Amino acid sequence: METGSPQNTGTAGDDERAGNEPEWTGLPPGLLRMRRLLLVVWLGLLTIGLALLLGLLAGPPWAAFAVLPPALMVWGWVMLGRNWRSWRYAERADDLLISRGVLWREETVVPYGRMQLVEVTSGPVERHFGLASVQLHTAAAATDATIPGLDPAEAERLRDRLTELGEARSAGL
Secondary structure, eight states: OOOSOOOOOSOHHHHHHHTOOOOOEEOOHHHHHHHHHHHHHHHHHHHHHHHHHHHHHTOGGGGGGGGHHHHHHHHHHHHHHHHHHHOEEEEOSSEEEEEEOSSSOEEEEEEGGGEEEEEEEOOHHHHHTTOEEEEEEESSGGGOEEEEEEOHHHHHHHHHHHHHHHHHHHHTO
């Protein structure tokens, strides 16, 4: 299982002055652990239920089809890791970049001055794993963005920083 998050080295100021990529921050490994545990629980229950149902109603040979959910679990395990590694965000001077996607890469640029609301959310499963998400709302719904699976302290820091920068940038409009 992966334990680190993808990050570049160097400082954001050095990267921006040099015209290179900004400093990207990956998501913490707790999000990957949570998603993989949910995958194992749900597909494990499906495997047991399918094996019992097919074994009792259609006979033991048909219960062999219960191997499909575990095969799907192996595939999902790998895909969840690839998806988790693809998520990253970077704070720049005037905007926030959010990048995600394996096959179809998507990069969202949210200017600080366009942010109307920044909220931190955490459902019961996320709270159990010590995670929170940052939701960014702008005037255009197409540029709304979410950064999932952050440590709660980092989510609150990011919310406060984005709110502060948003207020400073929108005051000039």
